[in-house]
Amino acid sequence: MIRLTIDNKAIEVAEGTTVLDAAKMLNIEIPTLCHHPKLTPFGGCRLCIVEVKGVPRPLTSCTTPVSEGMEVATSTPALEDLRKTLLELILSDHPNDCMICEKAGDCTLQELAYFYGIRENRFEGERRIYEKKDGNPFIERDMGKCILCGRCVKVCDEIQGVGAIDFAYRGFKSKICPTFEKDLDCEFCGQCVAVCPTGALTGKMWQLRGRQKDINAIDTTCSYCGTGCNITLHVRNNKVVRVTSKENTWNEGWLCVKGRFGYSFINSPDRLKKPLIRIAPKESIKGSKGQSLKNSDTLTLGRSDTCDFSAIFREASWDEALDYIAAKLKEIKERSGADSIAGLSSARCTTEENYLFQKFIRAAVGTNNVDHCARL
Amino acid sequence: MTNSIREIEGMEVIFVIGSNTKETHPVIANRMLKALRKGTRLIVADPRKVPLVRFSEIFLRLKPGTDVALLNGMAHIILKEGLHNDEFINERTEGFEEWKKSIDPFTPQNASKITGIPAENIIKAAKLYGGSRKAGIFYTMGVTQHTHGTDNVNAIANLALLTGNIGREHTGINPLRGQNNVQGACDAGCLPNVYPGYQRVDMPMVKKKFEDTWGVQLSGKEGLKSTEMVESAFKGKLKALYILGENPMLTDPNIEHTRKALDKLEFMVVQDIFLTETAALADVVLPAACFAEKNGTFINTERKVHLVRKAVEPPGDAKEDSWIIAELSGRIGYPMKYSSSEEISEELGSVWPALSGISYSRISAGGIHWPCPTKDHPGTEYLYKAGFPRGKVSFTPVKYVPPAEVTDNDYPFILTTGRNLFQYHGGSMTRRVAPIEKHAGEPYVEINTEDAKKAGIKDGEKIKASSRRGQIEIKARVTDRVSSGVLFIPMHYSEAAANAITTDALDPHAKTPEFKVCAVKIEKIH
Known part of the structure; x- marks a missing residue:
């Protein structure tokens, strides 16, 4: 164990711990932009600088390991002055458009500008202009807001193992882009969106759907594969408008393209809204133009915009639909026995619903003909 | 796991x-x-x-x-x-x-x-x-x-x-596990041979226990597995089928056969969130709530029970599945009364000790792995620490047997099927997500570069793929992801459904279809 003091507070930490992490253990806040606890340290933004006794110039605390007897100061007039200058330099090349930015209220850069009281900028000058719009359907890449912290590059490589983006060019021309500055074509997990500290990376689907302050966040579990990732549904006006995942849950905040972006089916106009009772023979399914639909035409089938199913089904009340089903099931059971009835449950539904369903089939209908899709 | x-x-x-x-x-x-x-x-x-x-x-x-x-x-x-x-x-x-x-x-x-x-x-x-x-x-x-x-x-x-x-x-x-709650559906007893908690229906002691709990006489006869239900319907023995959130018309093998089987049913009810290919064949379709519209639990692949929380109201008259099932049950003479999903969860915990220690409040901040028999049990991250439940386990000699359908001169390619990254299973959800559909909305068959060259097929060209059971037209994706002689078609796309050509040959024990191997041929379309 290594003993050191940070802002005159003594602490003992394991060898290899960084000064930044040691300070965190003491609840001492050091501002950062490029640092992310789940990624390797980079030391790019320089905001986390600290003074170490005996070292002539400031050190970045995120890349400096602790050493025995170290005396660290995290906030001195000189350090705060440097930090403010660093922020001013970053902001000198950042569009001043927080009022229309998706990230406003949830932006680390905005937060730091607020704490350091930066309104005007001493370093007004040339700005980087990015004319290219990335045509991918998932991730909005507004590179004018990029501060080159490199979190996205690291998460893509270190966590996702993809390496779809990297730094290109040098100096003022530096930018983060896919190979040959093409449109992004990757796994679209959106990990980069999750770690971006500014509004440079956001989801295209949640543009203009409401900012953080208007949103009610509800923690739940993803409904796609069996991994069971924690997801947080962001709800506005009874609509899910965004999905995120918390860093401190077992999936560490990482999601896949389906978990992060595959939520808009919830509000699809195709959702079934009323019980339906068949009025036409099974062969007579027609498209909206009256054409006969083949069994394989299923993309059209069930799509409210292209398929008119009013000729096949009529809407019914719950009472009518349920009474009809109950009467049919009773009649079939009486005539052909309970084993002539079966139920196919759903691995998409909750455990409780599955329990009720098998109880219904076993106790109410009286057969063990119940299964679900585990085999498929 | x-x-x-x-x-x-x-x-x-x-x-x-x-x-x-x-x-x-x-x-x-x-x-x-x-x-x-x-x-x-x-x-x-x-x-x-x-x-x-x-x-x-x-x-x-x-x-x-x-x-x-x-x-x-x-x-x-x-x-x-x-x-x-x-x-x-x-x-x-x-x-x-x-x-x-x-x-x-x-x-x-x-x-x-x-x-x-x-x-x-x-x-x-x-x-x-x-x-x-x-x-x-x-x-x-x-x-x-x-x-x-x-x-x-x-x-x-x-x-x-x-x-x-x-x-x-x-x-x-x-x-x-491939679906969010396959584990939970199995645990809850949606299997034809076992009650909740894998307790066998043909053991009189177990049957008695559930008869006492549920207050009704139960059948001790093992039921039909999903793939057997289709066969039984085809033979006219099964008369009525109640399907909850499943789409066998896309996800079962040999779709044409499935369709004929479902057509023979006297009565079919489908409860879903969309009018799926299967729902279109139903006599009654019931509108259900999706995962964001209800409370409950999902049990993931590592046996970890996670909370599902209601975030929004269901659209129109759509209702939670639990409400629908309980209503229906009452109408056929077996009333079910629960005031919340947690009450149902507690009943499941009372019939299966592995879940007895789990309550909604315990898992509100993070899931717990079953078995979790008591309220102070931390859950079980890995199984068989204290040995196997039945003492010693046996080695099982296994012979190599070739697949049910092997390639021949008429059908020289092996077709294997599965999912891709972007779409999900039958696609009723992901195919309604615009960016996913824009990026990965088109069906394709992966074909090896050498095979494509030999057949004169170019990348992106629409070709015909057929088996002894059916045929589809589909775009070729020329790639070395598959080796020579092997084709791959993702299962998601109904307009070129892989399952129109797959075989319905089943594993004799699990009755799982052989989606991963069937013999097909490919032809250019002129």
Whole structure:
């Protein structure tokens, strides 16, 4: 164990711990932009600088390991002055458009500008202009807001193992882009969106759907594969408008393209809204133009915009639909026995619903003909 | 999974067979990558060069349907090299000597001949897996969706028993569940041979227990498995089917046959969130609430019970499935009264001790792994720490049997099916997500570069793929992801449904269809 003091507070930490992490253990806040606890340290933004006794110039605390007897100061007039200058330099090349930015209220850069009281900028000058719009359907890449912290590059490589983006060019021309500055074509997990500290990376689907302050966040579990990732549904006006995942849950905040972006089916106009009772023979399914639909035409089938199913089904009340089903099931059971009835449950539904369903089939209908899709 | 997902990080060796983890369980793959960065070594066995292969030390590209030969071949080498775990075999297993004899024919040369994998790679993989006492096996439907799927799973179990790679932290057998709550649906008893908690319906004691709990006489006769329901309907024996959130018209094999079978039903009810291909054939369609519109739990692939919370109201008159089921039950004379999903959960916990200790308040901040028998039990991250439930477990001799349908001159290609990264299963959800549809909305067949050249097929060209059961028109994606002689079609796309051509041959025990192997031919469209 290594003993050191940070802002005159003594602490003992394991060898290899960084000064930044040691300070965190003491609840001492050091501002950062490029640092992310789940990624390797980079030391790019320089905001986390600290003074170490005996070292002539400031050190970045995120890349400096602790050493025995170290005396660290995290906030001195000189350090705060440097930090403010660093922020001013970053902001000198950042569009001043927080009022229309998706990230406003949830932006680390905005937060730091607020704490350091930066309104005007001493370093007004040339700005980087990015004319290219990335045509991918998932991730909005507004590179004018990029501060080159490199979190996205690291998460893509270190966590996702993809390496779809990297730094290109040098100096003022530096930018983060896919190979040959093409449109992004990757796994679209959106990990980069999750770690971006500014509004440079956001989801295209949640543009203009409401900012953080208007949103009610509800923690739940993803409904796609069996991994069971924690997801947080962001709800506005009874609509899910965004999905995120918390860093401190077992999936560490990482999601896949389906978990992060595959939520808009919830509000699809195709959702079934009323019980339906068949009025036409099974062969007579027609498209909206009256054409006969083949069994394989299923993309059209069930799509409210292209398929008119009013000729096949009529809407019914719950009472009518349920009474009809109950009467049919009773009649079939009486005539052909309970084993002539079966139920196919759903691995998409909750455990409780599955329990009720098998109880219904076993106790109410009286057969063990119940299964679900585990085999498929 | 016998392990938890967390334990992946501490494994020395990860052996992935028949699982396209990076695309179908991406966040579990992230955990594997994290382990690899710490020095874990990875073996991938798959007929396709799936994305995870890029991270592997050894890639075993086997011919579809030859898993038993590979696994037994590995066992042969482990035995020959003396890498087996005598202590574990003596203390915790039985039938070793007899099983050992069954392995004799699987020399590296024979295994290589059957699987098409170079013998030296099988040897390397066997030494790597067998040489570790902290190795985990991961598999999915690439192992189970065969006419010998049960054999494949037994061969995997044999390998774990042989090396003692089970029952400790960071080592075990890990089937990855493909749907959010397959685990929960199984646990809750939506299986024809068992009540909730895997308690057999044909055991009078168990039946009595459930009769007492539910206050009604129950049937002691094992029911029909899903694939058998279709057959029974086809034969006219099954008269009525009540389907909850499933779409067999896209996800069952041999769609034309499924359609004929469902058409013969006298009465079919489908309860879903969309008018699926199956719902379009129903007599009554009931509108259900989706996951964001209700409370409850999902149990994930590592047996961890997670809370599902209601975030929005269902659209129109759509109702939660639990409300619909209870209403219907009352109307056929068996009233169900529950005031909340938690009350249902408590009833399940009362009939199955593995869930007895779990309450909604306990899992509100994070899930708990079952078994969790008491309110102060922390849950069980890995299984069989204190031994196997029935004492010693047996080695199961497994023979290599070719797939039900093999290639011939008329149908020279092997078709294998599965999911891709972007779409999900039958697609009723993801195909209604605009960006996903824009990016991955078109069906395709993966065909090897050499095969495409020989047939004069260009990348992006629409071709005809057919089997003895049906045909589809589909765009060719020329790629070396598949090896020569193998085609892959993702299952999601109804307009070119892979299951129009798959075979409905079943595993004799599990009744799982052989989605991973059937014989097809391809033709240019003129």
